[in-house]
Amino acid sequence: MADAGIEPLGRPAPPPRIRLATPRDAPLLAELRLELRTALAPEIEPEAGFHERCAAWMADRLAQSGPWYCWLAEAAEGALLGTVWVQILEKLPNPVHEPERHAYVTGFYVRPAARNLGLGSALLEAALARCSERGTDTVFLWPTARSRPLYARHGFMERAGVLERRLWSRP
DSSP: OOOTTOOOOGOOOOEEEEEEOOGHHHHHHHHHHHHHHHHSSSSOOOOOHHHHHHHHHHHHHTTTSEEEEEEEETTTTOEEEEEEEEEEOOOOOOSSSSEEEEEEEEEEEOOGGTTTTTTTHHHHHHHHHHHTTTTOOOOOOOOTTTTTTHHHHOOOOOTTOOOOSSSSSOO
């Protein structure tokens, strides 16, 4: 693959496109998931087993009309460059004026060679647009140190008052 944005003979490459993922994308999305997670922690599940399990899970979720949504960034020739997942969470019915949905952003990853091209912003904007369409009150996530500036540019801020209790800890 030529560098993103440059083709032989000096012709600019068509820009990457952002689109909703389909069940057919699950095997490639599972590869990205493995790439993302093993860059953060050592792999403990054999790659083949994980890939099969993850691709099946993703294909199942993508075949439904929610609550899971996934967008991907792909190069003109079809290479997968990045992805972001959103889960819309329903809240209990509320008798006051307050939206009854939250959204969880996860699995957000842009391959290193495709970073600094605006793909992260484009993926996040697509996800946030869906959240807005669905009447979401709050979008939450767990950022990495590297991703914090991107989220800050898109209006995310740390908020006090959230309590957490972990029920599982890494061995």
